[in-house]
Amino acid sequence: MTITKTKPAKTGYHNLCPGCGHGVIVRLIAEVFEELGVEKEAVVLGVGCSCTATPAFGAMDRFQAAHGRGTATATAIKRCRPEITLFTYQGDGDAYVIGLSETVNAAYRNENFVAVVINNNNFGMTGGQMSWTTMPGQVTETSIHGRDCGYTGEPFHLPEIISEIRGFHPAYVARGAVYDVKSINQTKKMLKNAFQAQLNNEGFSLVEILSPCPTNWHMTPLQCKEHIEDEIVKEYPLGELKVRKGEEG
Amino acid sequence: MAKELMKGNVAVAEAALRGGMDFFAGYPITPSTETLEYLSYRMDEIGRKGRFIQAENEISAINMVMGASSAGARAMTASSGPGISLKAEGFSYAARYSLPYVCLNVQRWGNGLGSLDSGQADYFRDVKGSGQGDYHRIVYAPADIQELIDSAYEAWEAAERYRIGVCIFSEAFLGQMMEAVEMPDFKKRKEPLDWGIDGTGTKGLKYLPGSGPHISAFNAEKYAKVEAEMQRWESIQTEDAEYIFVAFGLPSRVCKDAVTRLRAEGDKAGIIRPKLIWPYPWKAFEEVKAVNPHVKGFISIETNDLGQMVEDVALAAKRAGLDVPVYCYAHGPGTPGVRRVMEKYQAVTSGEEKERF
Numbered sequence: 001m002t003i004t005k006t007k008p009a010k011t012g013y014h015n016l017c018p019g020c021g022h023g024v025i026v027r028l029i030a031e032v033f034e035e036l037g038v039e040k041e042a043v044v045l046g047v048g049c050s051c052t053a054t055p056a057f058g059a060m061d062r063f064q065a066a067h068g069r070g071t072a073t074a075t076a077i078k079r080c081r082p083e084i085t086l087f088t089y090q091g092d093g094d095a096y097v098i099g100l101s102e103t104v105n106a107a108y109r110n111e112n113f114v115a116v117v118i119n120n121n122n123f124g125m126t127g128g129q130m131s132w133t134t135m136p137g138q139v140t141e142t143s144i145h146g147r148d149c150g151y152t153g154e155p156f157h158l159p160e161i162i163s164e165i166r167g168f169h170p171a172y173v174a175r176g177a178v179y180d181v182k183s184i185n186q187t188k189k190m191l192k193n194a195f196q197a198q199l200n201n202e203g204f205s206l207v208e209i210l211s212p213c214p215t216n217w218h219m220t221p222l223q224c225k226e227h228i229e230d231e232i233v234k235e236y237p238l239g240e241l242k243v244r245k246g247e248e249g
Numbered sequence: 250m251a252k253e254l255m256k257g258n259v260a261v262a263e264a265a266l267r268g269g270m271d272f273f274a275g276y277p278i279t280p281s282t283e284t285l286e287y288l289s290y291r292m293d294e295i296g297r298k299g300r301f302i303q304a305e306n307e308i309s310a311i312n313m314v315m316g317a318s319s320a321g322a323r324a325m326t327a328s329s330g331p332g333i334s335l336k337a338e339g340f341s342y343a344a345r346y347s348l349p350y351v352c353l354n355v356q357r358w359g360n361g362l363g364s365l366d367s368g369q370a371d372y373f374r375d376v377k378g379s380g381q382g383d384y385h386r387i388v389y390a391p392a393d394i395q396e397l398i399d400s401a402y403e404a405w406e407a408a409e410r411y412r413i414g415v416c417i418f419s420e421a422f423l424g425q426m427m428e429a430v431e432m433p434d435f436k437k438r439k440e441p442l443d444w445g446i447d448g449t450g451t452k453g454l455k456y457l458p459g460s461g462p463h464i465s466a467f468n469a470e471k472y473a474k475v476e477a478e479m480q481r482w483e484s485i486q487t488e489d490a491e492y493i494f495v496a497f498g499l500p501s502r503v504c505k506d507a508v509t510r511l512r513a514e515g516d517k518a519g520i521i522r523p524k525l526i527w528p529y530p531w532k533a534f535e536e537v538k539a540v541n542p543h544v545k546g547f548i549s550i551e552t553n554d555l556g557q558m559v560e561d562v563a564l565a566a567k568r569a570g571l572d573v574p575v576y577c578y579a580h581g582p583g584t585p586g587v588r589r590v591m592e593k594y595q596a597v598t599s600g601e602e603k604e605r606f
Contacts, residue, residue: 010450039448040447040448040449041448041450042446042448042450044316059450060450061446061447061448061449061450061453062446062453063315063316063319063446063454065312065315065316066312066338066339066342069308069309069312069339072304072308072309072310072312072313072316073312073313073315073316073319074316075302075309075313075316076272076274076302076312076313076314076315076316076317076320076322076324077316077317077319077320077446079272079299079300079302079317080271080272080300080316080317080320080321080322081320081321081446081447081448083448084320084446084447084448085448101305101306101309102305102308102309102312105304105305105309
């Protein structure tokens with residue numbers, strides 16, 4: 001059997017660390033676009049490793065938003081150009097910490113775009129500081145003795161919040177990961193659901209994706225895989241938290 | 250067209266719509282809120298529903314405005330005092346991407362929460378850029394509601410011509426009062442933009458990428474061009490004046506009355522009224538230098554506490570080669586009465602008032 005390597009037409013290259021999940025995620029999004037026949041698309045990028053990933057979006061229209069404000073910017077782009085298939089691409093620090101208000105409010109208004117949030121449990125680009133998603137006891141540059149939840153709060157779960165709280169009616173919410181073939185394939189299905197929801201004008205979707213960070217976790221890529229599999233998914237379970245209307249149960 | 254009586258905050262909103270504004274995001278704050286309230290139903294009436302957003306906060310509002318602008322909309326926000334400070338990061342981002350937008354500041358007076366008094370305390374912030382980095386915005390300083398309308402109506406052409414942000418520097422009293430005005434007809438953008446996000450990836454924002462000297466050169470050239478082309482002012486009786494008031498906005502109306510009354514009493518007063526405060530009309534001072542060898546000084550009249558524009562008055566005088574003292578009357582909140590301004594003029598002529606520069 002001959003295996004031919006193909007690359008989605010609109011993707012480029014990236015400068016991220018070896019073992020990082022961003023490259024896989026960008027590729028999944030591009031593949032989903034090709035499979036859904038999306039012709040007009042744009043990405044609103046956050047600040048952090050997500051902007052290091054910028055060149056990976058190659059030929060797509062893009063807007064580098066201010067730190068935390070991606071979903072506000074995206075709200076307006078989609079309102080003005082509903083024909084564009086639009087997504088935000090942010091890290092957990094960007095979307096859940098400094099940009100918590102914007103993310104929650106875009107979900108609250110049920111804006112018709114997809115928020116893709118890469119959760120690697122830390123502020124990666126600035127060198128590995130504690131994020132709201134950092135695991136209990138996890139050593140970071142701002143929690144050198146391990147995260148002490150008594151002082152910092154517990155790990156943060158925005159997908160659960162917007163799926164379960166009264167008054168929020170997002171179209172689709174899921175948490176995926178990219179640490180093995182199975183999780184990658186599962187995440188691709190989630191992304192496809194989210195973008196299909198947007199194409200059908202169903203409203204806001206959030207897909208959080210657990211991503212390895214070998215550099216700041218001080219682990220090899222293989223250790224990262226095991227860490228996600230053994231520890232992180234217990235705190236952040238994978239799966240669909242809000243399924244699309246008509247596809248329940 | 251017949252004149253109609255309109256409130257400043259409403260008139261500016263309607264004028265912006267007629268100038269082509271097709272996206273608005275804002276957050277309630279006195280004394281600018283009527284603009285938000287009016288647009289919340291008016292945009293619906295004229296078929297722009299969904300392009301009005303009451304944002305969750307001021308920061309989101311300016312980031313929405315940037316998003317809309319990037320997608321080719323004529324986008325606007327409005328606020329006051331602390332709300333504008335929250336937007337300042339956005340102004341800087343917009344400058345980096347050369348995104349045109351309009352921001353209405355219905356100024357209140359004071360630090361922090363400030364007060365609901367009218368004032369001009371935001372001069373330094375709004376005229377000098379506001380956010381991080383080096384940039385300017387075109388800052389209209391209307392003195393009456395008709396000028397407020399004309400500024401909002403024209404703002405889009407200026408913003409798109411230079412790909413620059415525009416600030417309409419209103420004041421609490423101007424936003425809240427009513428005057429008889431004439432509203433222009435609806436207009437549309439004449440030529441489509443050759444940039445913007447449309448999903449094809451073929452145009453994009455077309456701003457100068459990277460960092461380094463090419464950005465510095467681009468910025469220097471861009472702002473020098475606006476400075477050369479957009480200076481606007483009104484000069485009254487400056488040809489033979491001994492002392493010249495410099496004032497914009499509502500205090501300039503008081504100063505005009507003061508000039509008339511001082512002249513009637515034999516004092517040779519005049520006034521320069523900047524219509525835009527960035528770019529600052531230093532050409533007005535060059536005109537004075539060219540025709541009036543008798544000028545003895547300038548008096549900046551401002552409604553803030555410390556005097557802010559006075560620094561630009563001194564710089565403009567220096568640039569014009571006028572080696573005369575520059576005085577300042579910083580009135581604080583509200584608007585000074587004519588008698589108060591005349592007293593200040595007399596304090597200057599008698600030598601009682603000390604020069605600032």
